[in-house]
Amino acid sequence: MALRNIRRQGDPVLRKKAVPVTRFNEQLHRLLDDMVETMIKAQGAGLAAPQIGISKKIIVLRDEDKILEIINPEITESEGESIDIEGCLSFPGLYGEVPRSARVAVSGQDRGGREIRVSGEGFLARVLQHEIDHLHGILFVDRAVRLYTPEELQNLARKDKS
Numbered sequence: 001m002a003l004r005n006i007r008r009q010g011d012p013v014l015r016k017k018a019v020p021v022t023r024f025n026e027q028l029h030r031l032l033d034d035m036v037e038t039m040i041k042a043q044g045a046g047l048a049a050p051q052i053g054i055s056k057k058i059i060v061l062r063d064e065d066k067i068l069e070i071i072n073p074e075i076t077e078s079e080g081e082s083i084d085i086e087g088c089l090s091f092p093g094l095y096g097e098v099p100r101s102a103r104v105a106v107s108g109q110d111r112g113g114r115e116i117r118v119s120g121e122g123f124l125a126r127v128l129q130h131e132i133d134h135l136h137g138i139l140f141v142d143r144a145v146r147l148y149t150p151e152e153l154q155n156l157a158r159k160d161k162s
């Protein structure tokens with residue numbers, strides 16, 4: 001396994017539409033292992049392949065202590081609405097208030113090419129939508145209704161407590 005470089009805001013690969021994966025081979029498995037390692041090292045909740053410069057439909061994410069890998073993910077159902085703060089490994093030090101669906105169901109494939117279905121709500125639903133957006137060249141700043149620096153976020157948390 002190897003750590004990959006995370007592409008930052010302004011890198012054109014983040015705006016490209018990713019292509020579907022057709023070969024479920026050793027090369028894909030190595031890429032998935034690297035993505036998981038890179039996500040964990042960066043303390044991210046999820047990572048999409050374009051974020052390491054690979055314009056393919058692949059996402060990995062953490063669901064509590066479980067790792068999810070979804071190849072060619074598509075949102076098949078979405079329901080409700082939720083606004084919360086999120087960030088992105090490609091935008092260090094920036095946070096935004098982003099409206100998302102509260103619950104989603106996603107279909108895709110596992111690393112062996114078998115059909116899988118993942119459904120989630122709350123934080124998991126948010127991460128799924130954020131990562132799938134990356135595959136369409138959409139970034140959280142496009143959807144954010146407000147952006148925050150870390151200092152502003154801290155002030156906000158302080159206000160919430162008082």
Ligand code: ZN
Pocket residue numbers: 087088089090130134
């Ligand atoms: Zn992101």
